[in-house]
Amino acid sequence: DAKTTQPNSMESNEEEPVHLPCNHSTISGTDYIHWYRQLPSQGPEYVIHGLTSNVNNRMASLAIAEDRKSSTLILHRATLRDAAVYYCILRSTTSGTYKYIFGTGTRLKVLA
Amino acid sequence: EPEVTQTPSHQVTQMGQEVILRCVPISNHLYFYWYRQILGQKVEFLVSFYNNEISEKSEIFDDQFSVERPDGSNFTLKIRSTKLEDSAMYFCASSFITSSGNTIYFGEGSWLTVV
Numbered sequence: 639d640a641k642t643t644q645p646n647s648m649e650s651n652e653e654e655p656v657h658l659p660c661n662h663s664t665i666s667g668t669d670y671i672h673w674y675r676q677l678p679s680q681g682p683e684y685v686i687h688g689l690t691s692n693v694n695n696r697m698a699s700l701a702i703a704e705d706r707k708s709s710t711l712i713l714h715r716a717t718l719r720d721a722a723v724y725y726c727i728l729r730s731t732t733s734g735t736y737k738y739i740f741g742t743g744t745r746l747k748v749l750a
Numbered sequence: 751e752p753e754v755t756q757t758p759s760h761q762v763t764q765m766g767q768e769v770i771l772r773c774v775p776i777s778n779h780l781y782f783y784w785y786r787q788i789l790g791q792k793v794e795f796l797v798s799f800y801n802n803e804i805s806e807k808s809e810i811f812d813d814q815f816s817v818e819r820p821d822g823s824n825f826t827l828k829i830r831s832t833k834l835e836d837s838a839m840y841f842c843a844s845s846f847i848t849s850s851g852n853t854i855y856f857g858e859g860s861w862l863t864v865v
Binding site: 676679682 | 805
């Protein structure tokens with residue numbers, strides 16, 4: 639699986655937008671970009687995924703660079719419940735493997 | 751919303767004992783996984799399972815580990831002779847493969863403490 643790079647930690651004020659970056663310069667054309675988050679003492683939780691176009695769902699938005707070498711997860715209004723470790727993961731659809739490889743992610747701290 | 755359920759939520763076992771962790775994946779999913787997370791460390795892939803056989807496994811998944819889908823709903827992870835270093839949170843997960851890749855859904859985890 640192609641490698642991703644994320645900042646170790648970020649802070650945000652409550653009710654402000656948060657932009658979590660991810661670099662994936664070795665991404666291939668068939669790799670999907672998935673974002674998961676892990677709240678304290680819980681299992682990883684699916685947030686959003688995309689291939690080329692920007693994506694929106696009820697939890698977040700995913701902005702994908704035109705060259706696909708980077709992406710940004712956007713939480714529009716951070717709440718205290720959004721404090722978690724956020725993982726950016728690339729998933730190949732052609733490699734024959736379906737596992738995810740987790741990195742160290744970005745630990746998001748939300749300040750009241 | 752369908753979810754992956756795991757039991758037990760917490761188990762304490764003595765070193766050398768056998769442990770079975772149980773999972774009920776989401777009902778229409780076809781791929782099943784076990785991951786583990788040692789306290790303070792990354793989530794690590796152990797094994798994936800499809801069509802009643804292991805499809806991939808990591809170096810961690812040695813002969814002490816085994817998986818089974820004994821019936822149409824349960825998926826189990828067995829550790830034959832536990833070691834202190836097996837203490838970790840074990841996550842079961844499942845997915846349904848589509849043309850847009852697969853989204854893996856994780857359970858809440860089973861915390862294993864080996865003493």
